[in-house]
Amino acid sequence: xxxxxxxxxxxxxxxxxxxxxxxxxxxxxxxxxxxxxxxxxxxxxxxxxxxxxxxxxxxxxxxxxxxxxxxxxxxxxxxxxxxxxxxxxxxxxxxxxxxxxxxxxxxxxxxxxxxxxxxxxxxxxxx
Amino acid sequence: xxxxxxxxxxxxxxxxxxxxxxxxxxxxxxxxxxxxxxxxxxxxxxxxxxxxxxxxxxxxxxxxxxxxxxxxxxxxxxxxxxxxxxxxxxxxxxxxxxxxxxxxxxxxxxxxxxxxxxxxxxxxxxxxxxxxxxxxxxxxxxxxxxxxxxxxxxxxxx
Numbered sequence: 159x160x161x162x163x164x165x166x167x168x169x170x171x172x173x174x175x176x177x178x179x180x181x182x183x184x185x186x187x188x189x190x191x192x193x194x195x196x197x198x199x200x201x202x203x204x205x206x207x208x209x210x211x212x213x214x215x216x217x218x219x220x221x222x223x224x225x226x227x228x229x230x231x232x233x234x235x236x237x238x239x240x241x242x243x244x245x246x247x248x249x250x251x252x253x254x255x256x257x258x259x260x261x262x263x264x265x266x267x268x269x270x271x272x273x274x275x276x277x278x279x280x281x282x283x284x285x
Numbered sequence: 286x287x288x289x290x291x292x293x294x295x296x297x298x299x300x301x302x303x304x305x306x307x308x309x310x311x312x313x314x315x316x317x318x319x320x321x322x323x324x325x326x327x328x329x330x331x332x333x334x335x336x337x338x339x340x341x342x343x344x345x346x347x348x349x350x351x352x353x354x355x356x357x358x359x360x361x362x363x364x365x366x367x368x369x370x371x372x373x374x375x376x377x378x379x380x381x382x383x384x385x386x387x388x389x390x391x392x393x394x395x396x397x398x399x400x401x402x403x404x405x406x407x408x409x410x411x412x413x414x415x416x417x418x419x420x421x422x423x424x425x426x427x428x429x430x431x432x433x434x435x436x437x438x439x440x441x442x443x
Contacts, residue, residue, distance in 0.1 A: 168399075171375060174356055249394060
C-alpha cells in the first residue's frame with residue numbers, strides 16, 4: 159500500500175502502539191511518519207506528502223485543533239485526511255474539528271481493530 | 286453523592302487496560318505495605334461543568350508490564366525508564382478521558398489538561414477527603430486510580 163500516514167501524539171509509546179496498528183492496516187514501515195506535536199507535524203508535511211494524519215488533540219507546543227486550523231490554511235495540503243485519536247470528548251471542540259474537515263474521530267482507549275478499520279476506510283484499503 | 290463510585294472507576298480502568306495493553310485486572314483492596322510500593326504517580330486535571338483530577342499510582346513492575354503491553358513486547362524487554370514514565374502518563378491521560386466521558390456523557394463539555402508525573406505525597410494522589418479510589422491487581426502488580434472531584438491546580442505537576 160503506497161499511502162503515507164503521519165502519527166501525531168505527544169506520547170512516544172502511544173505513537174509506537176498506533177504504528178503497529180497502521181502496519182496491520184497494510185501500510186509499509188517506511189511510509190509511516192511520526193510527530194510529537196502539531197508544530198512538528200507541520201514540519202513533516204513540508205518534506206513528505208501524507209495521505210492520512212492520525213491526530214491527538216491535547217499536546218504541548220501546538221495542540222491538534224490548532225494544527226488542523228493551520229493545515230486547512232494550506233491549499234497544497236487540501237487532500238490530507240485527518241482522523242482524530244484522542245481522549246478528548248468536548249462536544250464543542252469536536253464540532254469545530256468537524257467543521258474544519260476532520261474525517262473521523264476515535265476516542266481513546268480504542269480497540270486496535272477499530273482503528274485499523276477506520277484507517278482502511280479513510281484510505282480506501284480493501285481488507 | 287459522587288456520580289462515580291469506586292466500582293465504576295475500577296470498570297473504566299479495567300476496560301482501558303484491556304483495550305490498550307491487553308492487560309487483565311481485577312478490583313482489590315490495597316494493603317498499606319503494597320501501596321507503599323506503588324511509587325510511580327501521575328495526575329491529569331480536567332475542567333468544565335466541574336473541575337477535578339484523576340491520579341494514577343502504580344508499581345514500577347506494573348508500568349513495565351503496561352509499556353510492554355502497549356508495545357507488544359515482553360516486560361523484560363522494557364529497559365528504559367522513559368518508556369515506563371511515558372506509559373504512566375498515557376495511562377493517566379486515558380483514565381482522565383474515561384472519567385470525563387463518564388461524567389459528561391457524549392455531549393461532554395469537559396476538557397482535559399496534560400498529564401504530569403507527581404510525587405506520591407501530592408494531595409491529588411495521597412487522597413483528599415472526597416477522593417474516590419479504586420485499586421486494581423494487574424497480574425500481581427498494583428494500580429490505584431484516584432478521582433478527586435473539585436481538585437485545584439495548587440500543586441504543580443512535575
